[in-house]
Amino acid sequence: xxxxxxxxxxxxxxxxxxxxxxxxxxxxxxxxxxxxxxxxxxxxxxxxxxxxxxxxxxxxxxxxxxxxxxxxxxxxxxxxxxxxxxxxxxxxxxxxxxxxxxxxxxxxxxxxxxxxxxxxxxxxxxxxxxxxxxxxxxxxxxxxxxxxxxxxxxxxxxxxxxxxxxxxxxxxxxxxxxxxxxxxxxxxxxxxxxxxxxxxxxxxxxxxxxxxxxxxxxxxxxxxxxxxxxxxxxxxxxxxxxxxxxxxxxxxxxxxxx
Ligand code: CO8
Numbered sequence: 001x002x003x004x005x006x007x008x009x010x011x012x013x014x015x016x017x018x019x020x021x022x023x024x025x026x027x028x029x030x031x032x033x034x035x036x037x038x039x040x041x042x043x044x045x046x047x048x049x050x051x052x053x054x055x056x057x058x059x060x061x062x063x064x065x066x067x068x069x070x071x072x073x074x075x076x077x078x079x080x081x082x083x084x085x086x087x088x089x090x091x092x093x094x095x096x097x098x099x100x101x102x103x104x105x106x107x108x109x110x111x112x113x114x115x116x117x118x119x120x121x122x123x124x125x126x127x128x129x130x131x132x133x134x135x136x137x138x139x140x141x142x143x144x145x146x147x148x149x150x151x152x153x154x155x156x157x158x159x160x161x162x163x164x165x166x167x168x169x170x171x172x173x174x175x176x177x178x179x180x181x182x183x184x185x186x187x188x189x190x191x192x193x194x195x196x197x198x199x200x201x202x203x204x205x206x207x208x209x210x211x212x213x214x215x216x217x218x219x220x221x222x223x224x225x226x227x228x229x230x231x232x233x234x235x236x237x238x239x240x241x242x243x244x245x246x247x248x249x250x251x252x253x254x255x256x257x258x
Pocket of ligand 1 (some may be wrong): 079132
């Protein structure tokens, strides 16, 4: 297993837990943290004992954005040639479901990271925003696109142009988060959610994630055709046979993730 300095990696049952851990910088995403985060996500994504990934931060901050101190002096050529933030695309490319548990600040790259995840749970303390404009830049890890798809143009435009934050209630009303839970219960609820997903058939959960995500990339009729083909292919799994047999026999299914 890889050694990490800026994140903590743990496993509980079939859930891989990544905790962002740069408390002094409110988990700002510097290059080391992003590199370690991507390595950990890929490590868990390719581990056959893992069925879901949970990403979380601290009570005070999920992540307060990309590391401004690290970016401050970079030139156009530095950011263009380095294209450093494209590393984030590898998180969105994970095939296993990822649950984000957000307490405190999820700003800029922190909000973008949360939006790359599949199920977003927010503590009642959560604050979401894309404040990049206040620094003289715009979102760079997908915020202008994913936020707009999640909450619509009206609110996304307002947040990206004014840099104001949304609290958890507004984020839930706007459709950005799946559910709000009391801050003290956030980790347990998120772990429970991730465990529930991880106990489903892994290949079928991966197919469900892929099908939902396809809706962001294609037309309705093509998306439905894609879904139908993937639905057909669930019948090639042992878990479909087990899931339906268990229902008929009035027992819990024992998925083998095959
Ligand atoms: N980067 C670096 N350090 C940070 C960051 C950050 N994003 N956020 C907080 N910190 C540091 C502070 O500098 C401070 O460090 P120190 O104690 O050494 O001064 C420490 O964390 C604690 O922060 P504060 O004292 O500011 O704590 P407050 O509770 O007063 O405020 C806030 C909390 C409101 C979250 C405040 O820290 C803040 O506004 N942070 C910046 C938020 C922000 O603007 N985020 C967007 C960053 S830009 C971005 O994410 C773009 C992503 C894509 C770029 C792609 C480019 C190609």
